[in-house]
Amino acid sequence: MSLSLDLSGRVALVTGGSRGIGRGISAALVAAGATVVTCARSAADELAGTTHVQCDVRDPEAVQAMVDTIVRDHGRLDVLVNNAGGAPSALAADASPRFHDRVIALNLTAPLLVAQVANRVMQGQEAGGSIVNISSISANRPAPTIAAYAAAKAGVDSLTRSLAMEWAPRVRVNSVDVGLCRTEHSGDHYGGDDRVAAIERTIPLGRMAQPLEIGHVVAFLASDLASYVSGAQLACHGGGEPPAFLHVE
Numbered sequence: 001m002s003l004s005l006d007l008s009g010r011v012a013l014v015t016g017g018s019r020g021i022g023r024g025i026s027a028a029l030v031a032a033g034a035t036v037v038t039c040a041r042s043a044a045d046e047l048a049g050t051t052h053v054q055c056d057v058r059d060p061e062a063v064q065a066m067v068d069t070i071v072r073d074h075g076r077l078d079v080l081v082n083n084a085g086g087a088p089s090a091l092a093a094d095a096s097p098r099f100h101d102r103v104i105a106l107n108l109t110a111p112l113l114v115a116q117v118a119n120r121v122m123q124g125q126e127a128g129g130s131i132v133n134i135s136s137i138s139a140n141r142p143a144p145t146i147a148a149y150a151a152a153k154a155g156v157d158s159l160t161r162s163l164a165m166e167w168a169p170r171v172r173v174n175s176v177d178v179g180l181c182r183t184e185h186s187g188d189h190y191g192g193d194d195r196v197a198a199i200e201r202t203i204p205l206g207r208m209a210q211p212l213e214i215g216h217v218v219a220f221l222a223s224d225l226a227s228y229v230s231g232a233q234l235a236c237h238g239g240g241e242p243p244a245f246l247h248v249e
Contacts, residue, residue: 005223008033011074012222013067015057015114016084018044020183021134024211025081026050028219034079037070057084057110067117076125079222080118082111082156083134087149100148107152112159119167128170130222133160134214135175137237153177157233164231172230174221179237181209204239 012029016022017038029036030049038044039055046052055066070077085107090099115131122129136153143150160175167173180203182196190196200207217236220226 003225005032005219005225007079007219007223010078010222011035011037011070011076012079012081013037013039013070013077013114013118014081014083015039015055015110017050017081018047018052020185021178021181021211021214022081022083023047024213025083025134025215025218028212028215029079029081029222032219032223034222035074037074039066040084057114058105060113063114063117067114067121071121077118077121078125078127078129080115080129080131081134081218081222082114082131084110085134085149085152087146089145091145092147095148103148104152104155107149108155108159111156115163115173119163119171122171123167125170128172130226131163131171131173132218132221133157133173133175134218135160135177135233137177137179137235137241139177141241160233161231168230172221172226174226174229174232174234176214176217176221177233177235177237178214179203179209179235179240181211181214182207183211202242203237204242207238209236209238 012034014022014026014036017026018040026036026038026047036050038050038052041056043054044052053066055062057063087103111133133156135156138150139153139157157175160173164173186196190199214236
């Protein structure tokens with residue numbers, strides 16, 4: 001028996017899919033044969049094999065219009081990857097209510113909104129569909145300076161399990177808890193290449209992920225190889241974070 005990861009003939013939407021982790025996800029889906037549409041609030045350089053649309057995923061009317069356009073142009077929507085998200089660092093005690101509202105809206109409410117609209121399409125398709133929510137290891141551990149983001153990602157994992165039950169059997173819903181990943185902004189975010197290298201030494205596999213590696217996990221979950229996987233929370237973190245007490249001398 002041969003195993004193949006083939007998404008030929010399937011149409012995928014990747015939110016925030018034109019850069020960083022999202023770009024790696026889009027590239028992996030294209031390599032697997034999918035027709036890929038990416039979206040972001042701004043214009044972007046299109047990855048080969050994809051088309052890009054501007055859309056604020058927090059705006060219900062804009063999301064509906066985007067999905068309507070995808071179905072009009074391609075006839076279907078088979079895969080949704082809720083990847084758009086993130087937040088600047090801020091101490092929870094100092095950040096404004098507006099800041100927290102925006103973080104929760106982008107990282108939790110928006111994925112639910114896009115999933116609702118995609119699900120309505122997928123439920124009407126004979127083959128159903130697959131939704132993959134990009135979460136974070138921050139959902140499962142203390143996350144000082146990004147508390148609202150971590151809480152939102154914990155919500156994404158909980159949401160994933162609930163939607164997997166509500167929308168079965170036609171639509172599968174899973175989440176990927178992503179660990180540290182090297183992107184075009186890693187050096188700026190972590191404080192330079194030396195700092196990145198020091199952080200990588202704390203990871204059991206000895207390095208951060210590459211965006212394409214996250215994409216391979218997403219492509220698997222979207223494919224028929226994962227046809228009985230739904231409601232799962234899959235960790236993609238290089239082995240996790242060693243407990244602090246192991247480093248005490």
